[in-house]
Amino acid sequence: xxxxxxEVIAKVPTQLLIGGEWxxxxxGETFDVENPATGETLxxxxxxNSDDAIAALDAACAxxxxxARTTPRERAxxxxxxxxxxxERADEFAALMTLEMGKPFAEAKGEVTYGGExxxxxxxxxxxxxxxxxxxxxxxxxxITRRKPVGPCLLITPWNFPLAMATRKVAPAVxxxxxxxxxxxxxxxxxxxxxxxxxxxxxxxKGVLNVVAGKSASAISEPxxxxxxxxxxxxxxxxxxxxxxxxxxxxxxxxxxxELGGNAPFIVFExxxxxxxxxxxxxxxxxxxxEACTAANRFLVHESVAEEFSEKLVAEFEKxxxxxxxxxxxxxGPLVESKALESIAALVDxxxxxxxxxxxxxxxxxGAGYFYExxxxxxxxxxTRVAQEEIFGPVAPIITFSxxxxxxxxxxxxxxxxxxxxxxxxxxxxxxxxxxxxxxxMGFNAGVISNAAAPFGGVKQSGMGREGGAEGIxxxxxxxxxxIRDPYANA
Numbered sequence: 227x228x229x230x231x232x233e234v235i236a237k238v239p240t241q242l243l244i245g246g247e248w249x250x251x252x253x254g255e256t257f258d259v260e261n262p263a264t265g266e267t268l269x270x271x272x273x274x275n276s277d278d279a280i281a282a283l284d285a286a287c288a289x290x291x292x293x294a295r296t297t298p299r300e301r302a303x304x305x306x307x308x309x310x311x312x313x314e315r316a317d318e319f320a321a322l323m324t325l326e327m328g329k330p331f332a333e334a335k336g337e338v339t340y341g342g343e344x345x346x347x348x349x350x351x352x353x354x355x356x357x358x359x360x361x362x363x364x365x366x367x368x369x370i371t372r373r374k375p376v377g378p379c380l381l382i383t384p385w386n387f388p389l390a391m392a393t394r395k396v397a398p399a400v401x402x403x404x405x406x407x408x409x410x411x412x413x414x415x416x417x418x419x420x421x422x423x424x425x426x427x428x429x430x431x432k433g434v435l436n437v438v439a440g441k442s443a444s445a446i447s448e449p450x451x452x453x454x455x456x457x458x459x460x461x462x463x464x465x466x467x468x469x470x471x472x473x474x475x476x477x478x479x480x481x482x483x484x485e486l487g488g489n490a491p492f493i494v495f496e497x498x499x500x501x502x503x504x505x506x507x508x509x510x511x512x513x514x515x516x517e518a519c520t521a522a523n524r525f526l527v528h529e530s531v532a533e534e535f536s537e538k539l540v541a542e543f544e545k546x547x548x549x550x551x552x553x554x555x556x557x558x559g560p561l562v563e564s565k566a567l568e569s570i571a572a573l574v575d576x577x578x579x580x581x582x583x584x585x586x587x588x589x590x591x592x593g594a595g596y597f598y599e600x601x602x603x604x605x606x607x608x609x610t611r612v613a614q615e616e617i618f619g620p621v622a623p624i625i626t627f628s629x630x631x632x633x634x635x636x637x638x639x640x641x642x643x644x645x646x647x648x649x650x651x652x653x654x655x656x657x658x659x660x661x662x663x664x665x666x667x668m669g670f671n672a673g674v675i676s677n678a679a680a681p682f683g684g685v686k687q688s689g690m691g692r693e694g695g696a697e698g699i700x701x702x703x704x705x706x707x708x709x710i711r712d713p714y715a716n717a
Contacts, residue, residue: 231552239419240271241440242278246284246432248643252277257441259416262328263550263559263595271415274417274438279407280453282436286378286405287455289433294375294403298353303351308428312342312389315424319614323388324401326414326553328559328596329514330552336427341390343678344397344694352401352700354678361712368710373703375403376481377457380450382409382471383616385465386517388417390677393680395460396425396435400692402702408437409446411463415439435547444471447471454478458702460467461485462519465642465687483691483701485519485683487616488644491637492522492673493659496530498649499671506604506673507622510647511673512546512600514605516620518589519688520645520667520676526633529626536604536624540586543600543622548591560595561619567596570619576611577603577623587620607638610683616642630655647673666692 233462241248258267274282317446319341320334329337357372379399381393392408399406406569410418422437450456451474460482461471465487475482492510494503510522527535551559560565567590574588583604591597598619606613606623613623627633628692644666650656656670661705666684676682681695691701 229317229321229364231325234318235269235325235416237267237318238322238416239423240269240419242272242274242282243422243437244278244282244433245288246426251440253336254282255414255441259326259413260563261325262562263552265594268325269416271419274440274446275440275442276449278438278440278443279450281452282407282438283450283455285436285609286407288424289431290378293405293431296403297423298355301403302349302352304429305345305352305397305400308425308430309342309345309349310425310456311691312345312421315420319389319420321552322417322420323414324559327385327388327517327562330556330559333514334551335461337387337390340676340678342389344390344393347678347694348397348401348699351398351696355402355703356569357701359480361689364711366712366715368712370708370710372706372708373402373700374702374706376702377382377404377406378455379406379458379460379702380409380447380456381406382447382459382461383411383418383464383505385411385413386514388414391462392418392421393700394678396421397714398698399694399702400430400434400567402699404702405434407450408435409443410437410439410503412441412443448474449516451475451478451480455650457481457629459483460691460701468641468689472717479596481704483693484689485640485691485693486682486687486689488519488639488642488684488688489523489616489642490520490645490647490665491649492523492525493633493637493649494527494535495633495648495650495652495655496528496529497651498531499651500531500534500538502671503535503649504542506647506649506669506671507539508542508674510669510714511622512558515561517562517618521617521618522622522647522673523637524613525622526636527624528633529628532624532626536585539624540602543586543602546600548597548599550595558600558620560591560597562596564596566619567598567697570617570621571599573612573615573617574601574603574621579604580607580610582606582623601602608639614640636661638662638664641687643686644688645669645675
């Protein structure tokens, strides 16, 4: 692989972006970014504090009115230029993601494609953010509704998709005419920093996008949520943190978008194409090393095909190559940090202690880095932790069922409601299961369904609001209604 890692990292700004300028934190504090495959420090970044957060909001507020008045076409063209630049820099973005969170380089290239599409999609949506016009039923008024930018936004992104989660929030905010303060995850800020510079290179005016990375998330979020100039919060991350942020957003009645945890069921019925289901399972489970809120968490397989499905899934898992994602031929990288490794190991150990069978894997990797073998577990009971908790790693527990009703009952037996997957050749069952599943997303005979053109989001404890699709820009706008005297009232 002909990528000079030192040169790539050297292109990444390491300061805070406030008012269009990269500058040190007011405290002078810093934090390190680690390579999870080696434990080595990749870079040292300025760490924002509360004063820096408020300075970033000051910068966003200072240009909000001017930015809101820019034409949709101007905003669209900035996003389109950003899309083109991301494609030109695809190898650099992919390398940064692999280095700071571990996913294999080829898969990181896939995220560049996926993440870039939000820039292209919202460049097209920016000029199509329609209102409507009508006459009220009584004929006394003419009615116009229009969409206006909601105003300055706080965008908080997670570590697992460093580029896509930034583009999925920044692009619709830009399209709608909102200014932003972006707080990337402290584990993976390098990609977001480079993306911010790319937005500047694409022509985004000073102050529209401000970036404040830091080792203390609360030091940044708490003063911003308390500031009555902030108009919106968009957060992707864990449900416990989301609940805390919602409480903080309540005092100022902020617009909120919450994309939180998941516990996705992957249901395989007796009439499913098993080979197709196994391939779908590999995508749904092993995309991003299983570190995704949409990852298949519980494999619910009809008892008549469970043995066949398990054997074929094990065979595919055993083809995976565990190692440093920057090395050729690697298909499964490290977990993001030591805490994640300990969590996965504890989940697998708990399943084994409660009678489950480790069909393959089940061990930590050798040497440096936070590696865990791709693992399939059979004979899993619903009482195990791995059947109840979000896994966030390369572990596939298989639970059997006997009836459609039982499959639905097991699938819905969770506080989460983000992604779900169903494999069956029965179209009537498709609709029954879709009606019965309490999830915002459902893949039908497909294991990867995220797309910039589709609305992404969950129900129950998985959050509120939608990102992507036509719905995505709505989250960054407010509706204003104009009631206009009927022109014939005095005729």
